[in-house]
Amino acid sequence: MSSIVLFGPPGAGKGTQAERIMVETGLPQVSTGDMLRASVKAGTETGMIAKGFMESGQLVPDSVIIDLIKERILEPDAKNGVMFDGFPRTIPQAEALAEITAVTHVIAIEVPDGKIVERICGRFSCGVCSRVFHDLFNPVGPDGCPCGTLEEKRRADDNESTVMSRLNTYHEQTSPLADWYRSKGIFHSVDGDRAIDKITGDILIALKK
Ligand code: AP5
Ligand code: MG
Numbered sequence: 001m002s003s004i005v006l007f008g009p010p011g012a013g014k015g016t017q018a019e020r021i022m023v024e025t026g027l028p029q030v031s032t033g034d035m036l037r038a039s040v041k042a043g044t045e046t047g048m049i050a051k052g053f054m055e056s057g058q059l060v061p062d063s064v065i066i067d068l069i070k071e072r073i074l075e076p077d078a079k080n081g082v083m084f085d086g087f088p089r090t091i092p093q094a095e096a097l098a099e100i101t102a103v104t105h106v107i108a109i110e111v112p113d114g115k116i117v118e119r120i121c122g123r124f125s126c127g128v129c130s131r132v133f134h135d136l137f138n139p140v141g142p143d144g145c146p147c148g149t150l151e152e153k154r155r156a157d158d159n160e161s162t163v164m165s166r167l168n169t170y171h172e173q174t175s176p177l178a179d180w181y182r183s184k185g186i187f188h189s190v191d192g193d194r195a196i197d198k199i200t201g202d203i204l205i206a207l208k209k
Helices: 014-025 032-042 045-055 062-072 091-100 113-121 160-174 176-182 196-208
Strands: 002-007 029-031 083-085 102-110 123-126 132-134 187-191
Touching: 002 014, 002 176, 014 029, 014 083, 014 132, 014 196, 029 032, 032 045, 032 062, 032 083, 045 062, 062 091, 091 102, 091 176, 102 176, 102 196, 113 123, 113 160, 160 176, 176 187, 187 196
Parallel strands: 002 083, 002 102, 029 083, 102 187
Antiparallel strands: 123 132
């Protein structure tokens, strides 16, 4: 079993690219952000712990995240590996991951800080199929959402002040992981400030290296 990691700041396009790469590789997307939002919505103990950290743009404690991943990786769809989106975000998380599955590629989607706020503040998703859209950069087409129903949803942490805090958290606590993975020779950087299709193409090329 071997897995890949999509890495990058908030709003870099990890979720957007995961939807596409999933189709190409067959690996299921495992987004810790999506899992935590589901836990908050369901009112579980994990959700109650995570809620305050998420609303203030802080990282949820490593022990909570690692437990979630250990459980998720046991699901039958993960038997051939998964595509992590937004995990790991700290070196202890990466060390725990190395005990669980081999990581073959870490794909970093690079987007300048100046582009992040507009990306996040215009984001919405379909509440039925979870596809991610943007008011300006990735609007719903004339035929509506491909799932046939569009239930527009916006995230509680998608506001300007939380975005700035998430970005600081990324630079302080998550970006050091890039060097950690670089030293292992599995880190690939992709320019994320371009058309969505071009980025997908570059990720697929990087995955063949
Ligand atoms: P999480 O849900 O992972 O949020 P994030 O990392 O902040 O990333 P986003 O989901 O906001 O952005 P994305 O890169 O997926 O971009 P998207 O494709 O949507 O985490 C949320 C919170 O949970 C964290 O703050 C933390 O509290 C907690 N958490 C999660 N994981 C954790 C962990 N491992 N450890 C501890 N805590 C954890 O794209 C954004 C927008 O841009 C969309 O509207 C999209 O349509 C648009 N777009 C995408 N690509 C392009 C493009 N090329 N050009 C123009 N627009 C584009
Ligand atoms: Mg995301």
